[in-house]
Amino acid sequence: MRLALDEAGRAATGGDVPVGALVLAADGTTVLSTGHNEREATGDPTAHAEVLAIRRAAAALGEWRLTGCTLVVTLEPCTMCAGALVQSRVDRVVYGARDEKAGATGSLWDVVRDRRLNHRPEVIEGVLADECARLLTGFFRAR
Ligand SMILES: [Zn+2]
Numbered sequence: 001m002r003l004a005l006d007e008a009g010r011a012a013t014g015g016d017v018p019v020g021a022l023v024l025a026a027d028g029t030t031v032l033s034t035g036h037n038e039r040e041a042t043g044d045p046t047a048h049a050e051v052l053a054i055r056r057a058a059a060a061l062g063e064w065r066l067t068g069c070t071l072v073v074t075l076e077p078c079t080m081c082a083g084a085l086v087q088s089r090v091d092r093v094v095y096g097a098r099d100e101k102a103g104a105t106g107s108l109w110d111v112v113r114d115r116r117l118n119h120r121p122e123v124i125e126g127v128l129a130d131e132c133a134r135l136l137t138g139f140f141r142a143r
Pocket residue numbers: 048049050077078079080081082
Protein backbone atom coordinates (compact mmCIF):
# COMPACT_ATOMS: atom_id res chain seq x y z
CA MET A 1 0.00 0.00 0.00
CA ARG A 2 2.96 2.33 0.60
CA LEU A 3 3.94 1.84 -3.03
CA ALA A 4 0.35 2.52 -4.13
CA LEU A 5 0.41 5.74 -2.10
CA ASP A 6 3.61 6.78 -3.91
CA GLU A 7 1.82 6.14 -7.21
CA ALA A 8 -1.15 8.21 -6.04
CA GLY A 9 1.21 11.12 -5.45
CA ARG A 10 2.32 10.91 -9.08
CA ALA A 11 -1.30 11.33 -10.23
CA ALA A 12 -1.62 14.58 -8.31
CA THR A 13 1.42 16.08 -10.02
CA GLY A 14 -0.38 15.64 -13.36
CA GLY A 15 -3.52 17.31 -12.00
CA ASP A 16 -5.33 14.01 -11.52
CA VAL A 17 -7.16 12.82 -8.42
CA PRO A 18 -4.48 11.06 -6.32
CA VAL A 19 -5.33 7.38 -6.60
CA GLY A 20 -2.60 4.79 -7.05
CA ALA A 21 -2.68 1.06 -7.71
CA LEU A 22 -0.41 -1.91 -8.29
CA VAL A 23 -0.76 -5.57 -9.14
CA LEU A 24 1.13 -8.22 -7.19
CA ALA A 25 1.99 -11.52 -8.85
CA ALA A 26 0.72 -14.84 -7.53
CA ASP A 27 3.75 -15.07 -5.21
CA GLY A 28 2.30 -12.10 -3.31
CA THR A 29 5.51 -10.04 -3.39
CA THR A 30 6.54 -9.40 -7.01
CA VAL A 31 5.12 -6.13 -8.33
CA LEU A 32 3.89 -6.81 -11.87
CA SER A 33 2.68 -3.31 -12.58
CA THR A 34 1.72 0.04 -11.15
CA GLY A 35 -0.73 2.73 -12.22
CA HIS A 36 -2.14 6.05 -11.15
CA ASN A 37 -5.05 8.13 -12.37
CA GLU A 38 -4.23 9.68 -15.76
CA ARG A 39 -7.63 10.93 -16.83
CA GLU A 40 -6.61 14.58 -16.93
CA ALA A 41 -3.10 13.79 -18.15
CA THR A 42 -4.26 11.67 -21.11
CA GLY A 43 -7.86 12.79 -21.69
CA ASP A 44 -8.94 9.15 -21.40
CA PRO A 45 -12.10 8.67 -19.30
CA THR A 46 -11.12 5.06 -18.56
CA ALA A 47 -7.60 5.89 -17.36
CA HIS A 48 -8.22 5.00 -13.72
CA ALA A 49 -5.29 3.69 -11.66
CA GLU A 50 -6.75 0.17 -11.44
CA VAL A 51 -7.50 -0.19 -15.17
CA LEU A 52 -3.99 0.96 -16.07
CA ALA A 53 -2.38 -1.39 -13.53
CA ILE A 54 -4.53 -4.32 -14.73
CA ARG A 55 -3.64 -3.67 -18.38
CA ARG A 56 0.07 -3.44 -17.59
CA ALA A 57 0.01 -6.58 -15.44
CA ALA A 58 -1.68 -8.54 -18.24
CA ALA A 59 0.93 -7.23 -20.69
CA ALA A 60 3.71 -8.28 -18.30
CA LEU A 61 2.25 -11.77 -17.92
CA GLY A 62 1.37 -12.11 -21.59
CA GLU A 63 -2.24 -13.08 -20.93
CA TRP A 64 -5.49 -11.51 -19.78
CA ARG A 65 -6.08 -13.80 -16.82
CA LEU A 66 -4.54 -12.42 -13.63
CA THR A 67 -5.35 -15.56 -11.67
CA GLY A 68 -3.59 -15.61 -8.30
CA CYS A 69 -2.78 -11.90 -8.49
CA THR A 70 -3.67 -9.19 -6.00
CA LEU A 71 -4.65 -5.64 -6.91
CA VAL A 72 -3.80 -3.01 -4.31
CA VAL A 73 -5.39 0.45 -4.63
CA THR A 74 -5.58 3.48 -2.37
CA LEU A 75 -9.30 4.17 -2.98
CA GLU A 76 -12.25 1.80 -3.23
CA PRO A 77 -12.75 0.87 -6.93
CA CYS A 78 -15.64 2.40 -8.93
CA THR A 79 -18.12 0.34 -10.98
CA MET A 80 -15.86 0.33 -14.07
CA CYS A 81 -12.82 -0.80 -12.14
CA ALA A 82 -14.77 -3.36 -10.12
CA GLY A 83 -15.98 -4.76 -13.45
CA ALA A 84 -12.42 -4.84 -14.77
CA LEU A 85 -11.31 -6.67 -11.62
CA VAL A 86 -13.93 -9.36 -12.16
CA GLN A 87 -13.01 -9.61 -15.85
CA SER A 88 -9.29 -9.94 -15.08
CA ARG A 89 -9.91 -12.79 -12.59
CA VAL A 90 -7.71 -11.33 -9.89
CA ASP A 91 -7.89 -13.34 -6.67
CA ARG A 92 -7.74 -10.47 -4.24
CA VAL A 93 -8.50 -6.75 -4.01
CA VAL A 94 -6.90 -4.71 -1.24
CA TYR A 95 -7.95 -1.10 -0.85
CA GLY A 96 -7.40 1.82 1.49
CA ALA A 97 -10.12 4.44 1.79
CA ARG A 98 -13.79 3.72 1.23
CA ASP A 99 -15.64 5.74 -1.41
CA GLU A 100 -19.12 6.18 0.01
CA LYS A 101 -20.26 8.21 -3.04
CA ALA A 102 -19.13 5.92 -5.86
CA GLY A 103 -17.51 2.80 -4.41
CA ALA A 104 -18.41 -0.51 -6.04
CA THR A 105 -16.49 -2.82 -3.75
CA GLY A 106 -18.67 -2.69 -0.67
CA SER A 107 -19.91 0.89 -0.21
CA LEU A 108 -22.52 1.92 -2.77
CA TRP A 109 -22.41 -1.34 -4.74
CA ASP A 110 -20.60 -4.62 -4.21
CA VAL A 111 -19.89 -5.70 -7.77
CA VAL A 112 -16.93 -7.94 -6.93
CA ARG A 113 -18.93 -10.05 -4.45
CA ASP A 114 -22.16 -10.23 -6.44
CA ARG A 115 -23.20 -13.88 -6.28
CA ARG A 116 -24.64 -13.69 -9.80
CA LEU A 117 -21.13 -13.36 -11.21
CA ASN A 118 -18.94 -16.39 -11.74
CA HIS A 119 -15.79 -14.80 -10.33
CA ARG A 120 -15.64 -13.13 -6.93
CA PRO A 121 -12.28 -11.90 -5.68
CA GLU A 122 -11.60 -11.67 -1.98
CA VAL A 123 -11.79 -8.08 -0.65
CA ILE A 124 -9.63 -6.62 2.10
CA GLU A 125 -10.43 -3.00 2.91
CA GLY A 126 -9.16 -0.28 5.20
CA VAL A 127 -5.40 -0.78 4.72
CA LEU A 128 -3.75 2.56 5.63
CA ALA A 129 -7.24 4.01 5.08
CA ASP A 130 -6.57 7.27 6.92
CA GLU A 131 -3.44 8.01 4.93
CA CYS A 132 -5.18 7.21 1.63
CA ALA A 133 -8.15 9.42 2.53
CA ARG A 134 -5.95 12.26 3.75
CA LEU A 135 -4.19 12.40 0.38
CA LEU A 136 -7.57 12.82 -1.35
CA THR A 137 -9.01 15.43 1.01
CA GLY A 138 -5.75 17.40 0.80
CA PHE A 139 -5.95 17.37 -3.00
CA PHE A 140 -9.55 18.54 -3.15
CA ARG A 141 -9.00 21.19 -0.50
CA ALA A 142 -6.12 22.66 -2.52
CA ARG A 143 -8.28 23.05 -5.64
ZN1 LIG B 1 -12.33 3.34 -11.36
